[in-house]
Amino acid sequence: MVTKETVRDPADADVTRADSLAREIFAGVANKWTLLVINVLEQRTLRFTELRTEVDGISHKMLTQTLRHLERDGLVDRTVYAVVPPRVEYQLTEAGQALRSTVNRMCAWTRTYLDHIEAARLRFDSMS
């Protein structure tokens, strides 16, 4: 009673929707600053300025932008204290922690293959 010929499962629409959304999320998360911010925010709670100094080369603007993005996606919690001067703290949510664990593996990979990659580059560059 279900199928007939080339009729497509109604769920197909959802599949493609989910796919494109997944791609979008993946692309949004797969960038230098986002991953670096997530990485320094391991189980700690940090303030804006602390993040600014820990993430190394990040600019004021990009940090704000990245944090807004992460907050919107529910990967970090933003806590504002009504004091003066303002105090705002950021910490990873459960989803953020989950992502961080994958980022950690990527960092580990980098460390593991450091020499390997360096050697490959020398080899490659010595050609031409």
Add this chain to the structure above:
Amino acid sequence: MVTKETVRDPADADVTRADSLAREIFAGVANKWTLLVINVLEQRTLRFTELRTEVDGISHKMLTQTLRHLERDGLVDRTVYAVVPPRVEYQLTEAGQALRSTVNRMCAWTRTYLDHIEAARLRFDSMS
């Protein structure tokens, strides 16, 4: 002669060098196209055009660029067959495979938290 004064452990130089190199490699790899290419190149061997169609939105130029980068770092092997028309095949090296497994986890993460993130966005956007 060698200067004294702020004498630092000789190993320190290597540590910071390795650190900056690691950051550079991480940053180089942490971008949309690179991760997507690595992802579609799971244990398969693909030709240029096949990659072009599978990676979805990637342009001819960016694919070439990304592949050269990956090849230089020793993450993909490039095999050229001296035939006409030319046939060039790409496949992940062991290092590439290792990286791919981390990318896979990231993809899995995306799928797992899809709904979570979508909901967070709706919540966030409904504010203002």
Add this chain to the structure above:
DNA sequence: CTGCATCCCGCATGATACTG
């Protein structure tokens, strides 16, 4: 301290065309 808006530059990216 944190956040937002504005201006501006340069690079990354895309489009196109040409070789082997």
Add this chain to the structure above:
DNA sequence: CAGTATCATGCGGGATGCAG
């Protein structure tokens, strides 16, 4: 089919200033 070169440009991202 695969790769390179050239040109145009849009957007990322830095600097600065102002507000709360």
